[in-house]
Amino acid sequence: MAYSEKVMDHFANPRNVGELAGANGIGEVGNSKCGDIMRMYIKVENNIIQDVSFKTFGCGAAIATSSMATELIKGKTIEEALQLTNSAVMEALDGLPPVKVHCSVLAEQAIKAALKNYYENQGIDPTPFIGEIPECHHDHGDSCGCGSCE
Amino acid sequence: MKRFVYADNAATTPVSQDVLKAMLPYYTEYYGNPSSLYSVGRDAKKPLELAREQVANCLNAFPNEIFFTSGGSEADNWAIKGIAHELAKKGKKHIITSKFEHHAVLHTVQALEKEGFAVTYLEVYENGIVRPEDVEAAIREDTALVSIMYANNEIGTIQPIPEIGAVCKKHKVLFHTDAVQAVGNVVIDVKEQNIDLLSLSGHKLHAPKGVGALYIRRGLRMPNLVDGGAQERGRRAGTENVAGIVGLGVAMQQACATIEERTQRLTKMRDRLIAGASKIERSRLNGDPVKRLPGNFNMCFEGIEGESLLLKLDFAGICASSGSACTSGSLDPSHVLLAIGLPHEIAHGSLRISLSDQNTEEDVDYILEVLPGIVSYLRDMSPLWDEIVRNHA
Numbered sequence: 358m359a360y361s362e363k364v365m366d367h368f369a370n371p372r373n374v375g376e377l378a379g380a381n382g383i384g385e386v387g388n389s390k391c392g393d394i395m396r397m398y399i400k401v402e403n404n405i406i407q408d409v410s411f412k413t414f415g416c417g418a419a420i421a422t423s424s425m426a427t428e429l430i431k432g433k434t435i436e437e438a439l440q441l442t443n444s445a446v447m448e449a450l451d452g453l454p455p456v457k458v459h460c461s462v463l464a465e466q467a468i469k470a471a472l473k474n475y476y477e478n479q480g481i482d483p484t485p486f487i488g489e490i491p492e493c494h495h496d497h498g499d500s501c502g503c504g505s506c507e
Numbered sequence: 508m509k510r511f512v513y514a515d516n517a518a519t520t521p522v523s524q525d526v527l528k529a530m531l532p533y534y535t536e537y538y539g540n541p542s543s544l545y546s547v548g549r550d551a552k553k554p555l556e557l558a559r560e561q562v563a564n565c566l567n568a569f570p571n572e573i574f575f576t577s578g579g580s581e582a583d584n585w586a587i588k589g590i591a592h593e594l595a596k597k598g599k600k601h602i603i604t605s606k607f608e609h610h611a612v613l614h615t616v617q618a619l620e621k622e623g624f625a626v627t628y629l630e631v632y633e634n635g636i637v638r639p640e641d642v643e644a645a646i647r648e649d650t651a652l653v654s655i656m657y658a659n660n661e662i663g664t665i666q667p668i669p670e671i672g673a674v675c676k677k678h679k680v681l682f683h684t685d686a687v688q689a690v691g692n693v694v695i696d697v698k699e700q701n702i703d704l705l706s707l708s709g710h711k712l713h714a715p716k717g718v719g720a721l722y723i724r725r726g727l728r729m730p731n732l733v734d735g736g737a738q739e740r741g742r743r744a745g746t747e748n749v750a751g752i753v754g755l756g757v758a759m760q761q762a763c764a765t766i767e768e769r770t771q772r773l774t775k776m777r778d779r780l781i782a783g784a785s786k787i788e789r790s791r792l793n794g795d796p797v798k799r800l801p802g803n804f805n806m807c808f809e810g811i812e813g814e815s816l817l818l819k820l821d822f823a824g825i826c827a828s829s830g831s832a833c834t835s836g837s838l839d840p841s842h843v844l845l846a847i848g849l850p851h852e853i854a855h856g857s858l859r860i861s862l863s864d865q866n867t868e869e870d871v872d873y874i875l876e877v878l879p880g881i882v883s884y885l886r887d888m889s890p891l892w893d894e895i896v897r898n899h900a
Contacts, residue, residue: 365818392851
């Protein structure tokens with residue numbers, strides 16, 4: 358397993374870790390069976406993500422992608438954050454080993470889940486903005502059921 | 508103070524100085540082909556036969572029952588496929604093994620299943636030990652082979668090999684054991700324990716990688732693994748890995764000569780490690796606490812994932828391993844941990860530490876100094892840990 362220096366840096370010194378006081382959007386994706394859970398906290402003011410943090414149970418790549426994702430959306434508008442793709446997170450980390458690509462997918466989904474929760478807290482239906490967030494679940498077979506893990 | 512602690516000896520071991528010293532002349536001085544007539548060839552032949560004796564003595568086998576291979580996986584493949592194909596001619600197409608064998612055995616029997624063989628995978632229960640009565644109950648008219656590992660590579664549990672050997676003898680079924688982890692750590696006597704075939708590997712006991720052996724009991728009909736020259740009595744042709752075989756011989760001789768004091772020392776270190784790490788809340792030991800390899804520690808820490816634990820340990824200079832999905836290269840955690848009944852979410856947080864005679868008490872001190880802090884650091888950032896704490900508050 359070869360991680361890039363950036364992945365190792367974000368794993369060794371994760372940015373924005375922990376709970377966020379005053380968060381108005383919290384999203385959680387993944388599950389313990391699959392071996393990774395990401396919880397993202399955001400504080401949105403005037404359509405801007407003023408602050409963001411995360412808590413992650415998972416491998417080195419899961420922690421690094423969470424950390425990078427928080428950096429990439431901090432200070433951005435909701436629209437910009439919604440456009441963040443897993444590829445952008447991977448690129449920012451100088452790539453991930455193929456078996457770890459799903460971690461970047463989780464990071465993208467965690468942001469969307471937090472924004473969804475933010476909309477709900479504001480009494481706004483998030484579906485038109487965010488759509489469905491596929492749930493990553495797999496049975497004890499060979500392949501992951503979430504479609505984005507392959 | 509940061510140290511470097513190599514604690515993954517079940518994965519591989521460093522070549523010992525004695526082994527290396529014994530090997531080196533066979534690369535540059537006695538480089539002849541052992542099959543040649545002239546002196547540099549003859550000089551390479553003698554040590555091969557000495558190594559065969561050294562390996563045989565360690566197992567209470569005859570030297571002509573030892574066949575050198577490239578390692579444990581090759582020996583497992585040869586033993587299982589060889590016997591299966593030989594006995595299939597007599598209509599025996601059933602194999603008994605356990606659920607938590609090494610992949611060298613599991614994937615081999617799975618390949619045979621595709622050829623039409625039937626395989627019974629025995630339970631290993633919560634303590635990680637096969638029951639001889641289950642072996643007996645699984646034996647059928649058409650059973651060709653029982654293959655049960657001597658000691659498990661992940662959780663270190665030592666199997667009741669003499670009892671299983673007795674069952675196999677009683678029912679006249681051949682018995683193979685993958686003893687890659689056990690050799691040098693457990694007293695093995697192939698005659699006394701009724702073992703027909705035994706696989707071993709050099710690099711787990713301070714010999715180099717790329718050399719191993721298969722013990723084949725005298726009189727057993729066994730197809731050739733490699734056809735070609737007369738090496739290994741024609742059964743496994745190809746110019747011998749002379750230096751590697753010399754290294755294996757020395758390593759086996761030393762491992763068996765020092766087994767008692769070494770296992771006593773390692774058992775103490777292992778138990779101290781287990782006792783120390785057990786103080787971490789919501790941790791558990793995997794596998795039987797007593798019937799386990801002297802250097803094997805395997806524990807789960809709830810709420811964290813194994814790979815991140817390994818990376819943090821690596822930052823602290825400690826090399827270990829884990830059975831998490833992320834380290835197994837698939838989405839599922841180790842089949843061994845699942846076989847002893849661990850739920851996925853707990854199996855993801857496993858840590859294996861395997862000590863060898865090159866480890867010291869100071870290494871154990873250092874691991875115990877570093878480990879609790881890493882576990883709590885990772886738990887602090889784990890949403891799963893939050894949930895566990897909430898559910899058990």
